[in-house]
Amino acid sequence: MTADSSPDAYSVDHFFSAPSARLDRWRDVHAAARAWVNREVERHAVEAALDEVGVIEEYYAFPGPELMAALREQLQDEDPTGFLSLSKRISLAIITGNYKHDPKEWETADDIFAKPADLLPPAIGAQPQTRPYFELLLVTPAPAPRWPHIIAEFRRLRRPEDAFVYEVVPVASLEDAICAIVLNPDIAAVALYEGFALKSRYDAPVLRRVIAAQKAALEKAGEADLALLLADRLKAIRPELDIYLLSDRRVERLAGDPRATIFRRVMYQIEEPLELHLSILEGIEARYETPFFDNLKHYAQRPISTFHALPIARGKSVFRSPWIRDMGQFYGINLFLAESSATTGGLDSLLEPTGNIKRAQEMAARAFGADRVFFVTNGTSTSNKMVLQALVAPGDIVILDRNCHKSHHYGLVLCGAQPLYVEAFPMPEFSMYGAVPLRTIKKALLDLKAEDRLDRVKMVDLTNCTFDGHIYNVRRVMEECLAIKPDLIFLWDEAWFGFARWSPFLRPRTAMGAAADIEAWMRSADALAKYERHRAEIGESPSRETLLDTHLVPDPRAIRLRVYQTNSTHKSMSAIRQGSMVLVKDVDFPTVEAQFHEAIFTHASTSPNQQIIASLDVARRQMELEGYGLVMNAMEVALDIRREVNAHPLIAKYFRIVGADGMIPEEYRTSGFIDFLAPGTRWDDQLRSMREDEFCLDPTRMTLVCGTAGFDGTSFKGLLASEYNIQVNKTSRNSVLLQSNINNTRSDVAQLISILLRICNSIETRLMQGGEGERQAFAARVHSLMKDVPDLPDFSRFHEAFRYDAGATTPEGDIRGAFFAAYAPEDCEYVRLDSPECDKRLREGPEMVSANFVIPYPPGFPIMVPGQVITQAAINFMRQLDVKEIHGYEKAKGLKLLRPDAIMSKNDARATSSARRRSQAA
Incomplete structure (x- = not known):
C-alpha cells in the first residue's frame, strides 16, 4: 500500500488538516478522472489516485464500501464519465455534510431497489432526516466480506423514536482503531468485540505515524489484555468517547475488574444486538443532555405571570411598546420568554x-x-x-x-x-x-x-x-x-x-x-x-x-x-x-x-x-x-x-x-x-x-x-x-x-x-x-x-514601607496597603513624565512610589503597581510608548504617586503600633 507516501505525509499541517487533506485527495481523484475523460491519461492514473484516498476512507462511514465498490466497478468497466460523476457527488456530499441527513447521498445507482434488502442504504425512500448524526467505530474480528452485512444489521435496528442516527465504521485491528479515532472526528462511540487483531492489514505511513506514540505499550500487549489496552489508548486520545466491550467470556467477572471501569458497559456479545444499539444511543444522550438549557426552553414555553423585578421578562414591555419594539424584533421572543428573576418553579440558583x-x-x-x-x-x-x-x-x-x-x-x-x-x-x-x-x-x-x-x-x-x-x-x-x-x-x-x-x-x-x-x-x-x-x-x-x-x-x-x-x-x-x-x-x-x-x-x-x-x-x-x-x-x-x-x-x-x-x-x-x-x-x-x-x-x-x-x-x-x-x-x-x-x-x-x-x-x-x-x-x-524598540522594564521592588514583614532577600510586598493608601487625596501627588522634576527625583530622590496600577494597552501588563518604586527603565519605556490607552495614567496630570512624607508617616505609625503590641505582649 503506497498511500501517504509523499514527502509531506508526516508534516504537521498534513496531520492536523486531515479533513481538508481528505477533500484534497478527492480533488486529485477528480482531476485524474477529468484527464481520463479527455483521454489525457490512462485508467491506471485514476486507479492510483483512488488508491491514495482508499486507505483513509476505511476510517469513515461515508462513502462506505458500497460507493467505493461502485467507483471501482466503473474503473473496471472503463466508464470515465460515470466515474467522474460519482466521485464528484461523493466529495460534494463530504464537503457539505449532506450524507449525514439525506439518505439519497448513500445511493450507488438509479435502481437501488434491485439490491438485496439487507444491503440497502439507510432509510431508503424517507425524507432527509435532521436528527444529529454520529459514527460508531466497530472493532471486530469478523472478516471484511461480512462487514456490509454487519453495517446493514445495525441499520435495521433504527427506530423512528431514536433521537440520533449513526453509521458504523468497521475495522479489524487495534492499530486501525487508533488511526480511525484520530482521523475521524465524527466517531462518538466505540464497540470492541474481543478477538480483533493487533496489526493493521495496511502499511500506510499515515497509520504508522499515528500509532508511533503507542509503540512501547503495544509491544508489551498480551492478547488477553488487548481490549483493555485499546480502550485505555482510545481514552487517552479522546476521553469523551463511550466505549463498549462485547465478550464471549464470563462478562460478569470481567465487569468486576477495576480496569473495566473504562468501559461504559460490558456485554455478552452473543446477546440481542438491540441492547447494544440502545446503550449507544443512551450514551450519546447522556452527553447531549443540557440540564439548564433544556429546562430554560421548557420554562419559556409555559404561560407565566411575573410579579418580580424584571419587567423585560416575557417581553410584554418590549413588544407592546411602539418605541422599543425593534429591540424585540432584533433579538426575538425567546430571549425574553427565557428571562426571569426567579430561582423556583423549575429554575435554579x-x-x-x-x-x-x-x-x-x-x-x-x-x-x-x-x-x-x-x-x-x-x-x-x-x-x-x-x-x-x-x-x-x-x-x-x-x-x-x-x-x-x-x-x-x-x-x-x-x-x-x-x-x-x-x-x-x-x-x-x-x-x-x-x-x-x-x-x-x-x-x-x-x-x-x-x-x-x-x-x-x-x-x-x-x-x-x-x-x-x-x-x-x-x-x-x-x-x-x-x-x-x-x-x-x-x-x-x-x-x-x-x-x-x-x-x-x-x-x-x-x-x-x-x-x-x-x-x-x-x-x-x-x-x-x-x-x-x-x-x-x-x-x-x-x-x-x-x-x-x-x-x-x-x-x-x-x-x-x-x-x-x-x-x-x-x-x-x-x-x-x-x-x-x-x-x-x-x-x-x-x-x-x-x-x-x-x-x-x-x-x-x-x-x-x-x-x-x-x-x-x-x-x-x-x-x-x-x-x-x-x-x-x-x-x-x-x-x-x-x-x-x-x-x-x-x-x-x-x-x-x-x-x-x-x-x-x-x-x-x-x-x-x-x-x-x-x-x-x-x-x-x-x-x-x-x-x-x-x-x-x-x-x-x-x-x-x-x-x-x-x-x-x-x-x-x-x-x-x-x-x-x-x-x-x-x-x-x-x-x-x-x-x-x-x-x-x-x-x-x-x-x-x-x-x-x-x-x-x-x-x-x-x-x-x-x-x-x-x-x-x-x-x-x-x-x-x-x-528602535524600548527595553521592557522588569518589576523593580516594593518600597520598604510596604515590606514591613517581608523577607530580607525576597521581593514580596503589601500591595493592598499601598493600594488603599492612595485613597487619601492629601497623601498623593502627581509628577509629569516630561517634567524636570521627574528626572531630578530619579537622580537625587526622594524615590517615586506608584499609587496605582499603570497598564498600557498594548502590551497589557502592569508596568507599575501600587507601592512599587519607579525606576529609570519604567520611565524610559513610558516615554517611548506610542499607544493611546494607558489605564491608571492621566497625561494631563502625570504619574500618580504616594507622597514621601505620607509614606514616612505611615511607616512610623506602623513601627509605633508594632512596638506597642510587643510591649503589651511582654
Whole structure:
C-alpha cells in the first residue's frame, strides 16, 4: 500500500488538516478522472489516485464500501464519465455534510431497489432526516466480506423514536482503531468485540505515524489484555468517547475488574444486538443532555405571570411598546420568554445550585476532567478573584507572573495576600513578554525556604497559555514545585486555552490534563521507586544549584494535589460573552469549600444572566460531542494562515507570522523544534516538543508582524477593522495577534490572505509612485518600529514601607496597603513624565512610589503597581510608548504617586503600633 507516501505525509499541517487533506485527495481523484475523460491519461492514473484516498476512507462511514465498490466497478468497466460523476457527488456530499441527513447521498445507482434488502442504504425512500448524526467505530474480528452485512444489521435496528442516527465504521485491528479515532472526528462511540487483531492489514505511513506514540505499550500487549489496552489508548486520545466491550467470556467477572471501569458497559456479545444499539444511543444522550438549557426552553414555553423585578421578562414591555419594539424584533421572543428573576418553579440558583444548574456543572466537570466545576457569568476576571479570595488570606505569599491579567493583581489587593512577582522571559523586539521560566519559579521558592518563610507561600499563579500563545510544561512545573513544597496550590489562568481539553496534543499541557497525569503517577507502582532513585541521585542535602539545575521529583506520599483552572469559555467555545468556568481538582477542597462559597457570594451577581448560564451548558455539550473535530479544524485554519502568509512572494515581503523559534528562546526548546511548517518538520516532532520542551507555542495563536509594512499594531488593527471588516484582538508595538478558533473556516483564511495581498499591493504602488522620498520615509518608519524598540522594564521592588514583614532577600510586598493608601487625596501627588522634576527625583530622590496600577494597552501588563518604586527603565519605556490607552495614567496630570512624607508617616505609625503590641505582649 503506497498511500501517504509523499514527502509531506508526516508534516504537521498534513496531520492536523486531515479533513481538508481528505477533500484534497478527492480533488486529485477528480482531476485524474477529468484527464481520463479527455483521454489525457490512462485508467491506471485514476486507479492510483483512488488508491491514495482508499486507505483513509476505511476510517469513515461515508462513502462506505458500497460507493467505493461502485467507483471501482466503473474503473473496471472503463466508464470515465460515470466515474467522474460519482466521485464528484461523493466529495460534494463530504464537503457539505449532506450524507449525514439525506439518505439519497448513500445511493450507488438509479435502481437501488434491485439490491438485496439487507444491503440497502439507510432509510431508503424517507425524507432527509435532521436528527444529529454520529459514527460508531466497530472493532471486530469478523472478516471484511461480512462487514456490509454487519453495517446493514445495525441499520435495521433504527427506530423512528431514536433521537440520533449513526453509521458504523468497521475495522479489524487495534492499530486501525487508533488511526480511525484520530482521523475521524465524527466517531462518538466505540464497540470492541474481543478477538480483533493487533496489526493493521495496511502499511500506510499515515497509520504508522499515528500509532508511533503507542509503540512501547503495544509491544508489551498480551492478547488477553488487548481490549483493555485499546480502550485505555482510545481514552487517552479522546476521553469523551463511550466505549463498549462485547465478550464471549464470563462478562460478569470481567465487569468486576477495576480496569473495566473504562468501559461504559460490558456485554455478552452473543446477546440481542438491540441492547447494544440502545446503550449507544443512551450514551450519546447522556452527553447531549443540557440540564439548564433544556429546562430554560421548557420554562419559556409555559404561560407565566411575573410579579418580580424584571419587567423585560416575557417581553410584554418590549413588544407592546411602539418605541422599543425593534429591540424585540432584533433579538426575538425567546430571549425574553427565557428571562426571569426567579430561582423556583423549575429554575435554579447559581449562588447555591441544587437542581439543573448543579447537574449542568457536574456534567461540565465530567467533560473537562475536573472534580468540580463552577459556572461564572461575569467573566474570568471574576473567576480569578473568586479563587484568590477563597484560597489565600492576608499575609499569605503568592508567586505571581508580573505580566498576568490585571484580575490577579486586583484579586490580591482584595484578599490582602502579598505578591512575589516573577518575571517572564522578555521579547523586546515585539514589546511583549513570554512566560516565566521554571528555574525562576524554583528560585523564588528556594529563596523563601532559605529565609524560613516557605510556610507563608500558599499559591503559584500563572497564565497558560499566555495571550501570545506560550504554553507551560504544566506537569513539570507542578511536579518540581511540589518537590519543594508539597502542599502548594496552583491557579492556572487558561482564559484563552479552554479548547485545549479536546486536543490530545494540547490536553497534557492543560491544568486538568496535567493534574490527571500526576494523579495517575502518584497511584502507580513505580512512583515511589522513581522518587527514591531521584533522592539517591541528588543526595540527602543537595545544594541550591543542584536543586535549580535538576528535574526534581516529588514524594508521591507527601503531595497534596491542589489545582484550579479558570476558563473563559466564551473565548474559545460557543458561550455568550462573559461565560466562564472554574475547574477544580483539589484533594483538600472540603476544607475550603465553605470559604469558596463565600467567595462566590462576594463576587457573583444575585441576578445572573440566564442566557450565559445556558450557553455554558450548551458549550459543554458541543465540545463533548464534536469538540475534537472543531479543534482540529481550528488548528488546520491556523496552519493554513501560517503557510500562506510566510510562503507568498509578495505578502511575505511585508508581513510574516513568527515561528516558534522567534517566540521561544532556544534554551526552552530542548527538542530542537523550530516551527510547525519549518522544512523537514513532522507532526511527531511537534508531539515530542509538546512532551519535552519547557515552553511550546499554541498553533492557533499567530503573531503577525506588521511593523515591516510600516504599521504599528494599533493602527493596523484599526485599518483591518475599519476598511476591511477583519477583527483582531491584541496588538504590540509592531504586531497584531491572529487567533483561529472553532468558528473559523477556510473561507476566512482566503479573505484574510486577499486583504493582506491588497494592502501589500497598495504599499508597492505607493513606494513606486512616491519616489525616493517616499521610500526613505517608509524605511525610516520600519526601522523605528522594528529596531528602535524600548527595553521592557522588569518589576523593580516594593518600597520598604510596604515590606514591613517581608523577607530580607525576597521581593514580596503589601500591595493592598499601598493600594488603599492612595485613597487619601492629601497623601498623593502627581509628577509629569516630561517634567524636570521627574528626572531630578530619579537622580537625587526622594524615590517615586506608584499609587496605582499603570497598564498600557498594548502590551497589557502592569508596568507599575501600587507601592512599587519607579525606576529609570519604567520611565524610559513610558516615554517611548506610542499607544493611546494607558489605564491608571492621566497625561494631563502625570504619574500618580504616594507622597514621601505620607509614606514616612505611615511607616512610623506602623513601627509605633508594632512596638506597642510587643510591649503589651511582654
